[in-house]
Amino acid sequence: MNANINSASPSEPPGSASSQNLDPVNWEERYRAGDTPWDEGYAAPGLTEFLERHPILGEILVPGSGPGHDVRALAAQGKGVRVLGLDLSPTAVRLAESFPRAGGEAYEVGDLFHLPPSWSEGFDWVVEHTCFCAIPPEARADYVRAIERVLKPGGRYFAVFYLNPAAPKGPPHGVSREEIDHLFHARFRLLEEWRPVGAFEGREGRELCQVRQKVEKTVSP
Ligand SMILES: C[S@@+](CC[C@H](N)C(=O)[O-])C[C@H]1O[C@@H](n2cnc3c(N)ncnc32)[C@H](O)[C@@H]1O
Structure with missing residues (x-):
């Protein structure tokens, strides 16, 4: 993955949810102000637990990677791993x-909803943790399309979904298991599902x- 997403032209069709820039949060401001309560200083326990029993190898994209703790946990697996953390800020x-x-980690500034065509089918895995719950719920269908586009054929998606955050008004925005299935099932087959032990x-x-x-x-005959 050598693409420089900053020089790319938007790939979303005009009028799609993401192209309307629905996100009311100024993420860059939040980081500049040090107002980042989501930063716990280490990788998501659900991800760490999974890595203890199953490697995530190849080209990996972590959207909304923030301070990069999940990126580094993935990169620390060693050889055979190239991880790209992507963040707006x-x-x-x-x-x-x-x-x-x-x-083997690297980071890029960029918008998941405006990825360049050269990133299409570039990744073996997408690893999700608190990006899905950060975006406006209206942009979720676009999120699923973006993930599908960047994954290679047969590529896999690992997610720690935050179902029902304590704050009533997001972000983080809650989601039900049913909605996740509704959003993903046509494009992504569910291989495994579990509740993480640690959190x-x-x-x-x-x-x-x-x-x-x-x-x-x-392909239809
Ligand atoms: C709640 S924070 C979580 C950060 C990181 N995953 C963590 O757990 O520490 C959400 C992150 O997603 C990023 N983000 C939000 N919308 C994005 C987008 N459309 N494309 C890329 N990053 C985005 C924000 O800048 C922020 O760093």
């Missing part, structure tokens, strides 16, 4: 880059982990 990317390197304080019992695989499109 340049300050978040600089913060992520300030940590000691864990392995950040306050998120206990509120998370759901899933592994999904991109569904191959069938």
Whole structure:
């Protein structure tokens, strides 16, 4: 993955939810102000638990990677891993880059909803943690399309979903298991699902982990 997403032209059709820039949160401002309560200082426990029993190898994209703790946990697996953390906020990317390197990781400033065509089918895995719950719920269908587009045929998606955050008004925005299935099932086959044992304080019992695989499109005869 050598694409420079900053020089790319938007790939979303005009009028789609993401192209209307629905997100009311100024993420860059939040990082500049140090107003980042989601930053617990280490990788998502649900991800760490999964990595203890199953490697995530190849080209990996982490959207909304923030300070990069999940990126570094993935990169620390060693050889055979190239992880790209993507975030809207340049300050978040600089913060992520300030940590000691864990392995084959890199970071880019960019918008998941405006990825360049050259990223299409570029990744073996997408690893999700608190990006899905950060975006406006109206943009979720676009999120699923963006993930599908960047994954190689048969590529896999690992997610720690935050189901019902304590704050009534997001972000983080809650989601039900039914809505996740409704959003993903046509494009991603569910391979595995479980409740993580560990969680950040306050998120206990509120998370759901899933592994999904991109569904191959069938060509009609
Ligand atoms: C709640 S924070 C979580 C950050 C990181 N995953 C963590 O757990 O520390 C959400 C992150 O998503 C990023 N983000 C929001 N919308 C995005 C988009 N459309 N494309 C890329 N990053 C985005 C924000 O800048 C922020 O860093």
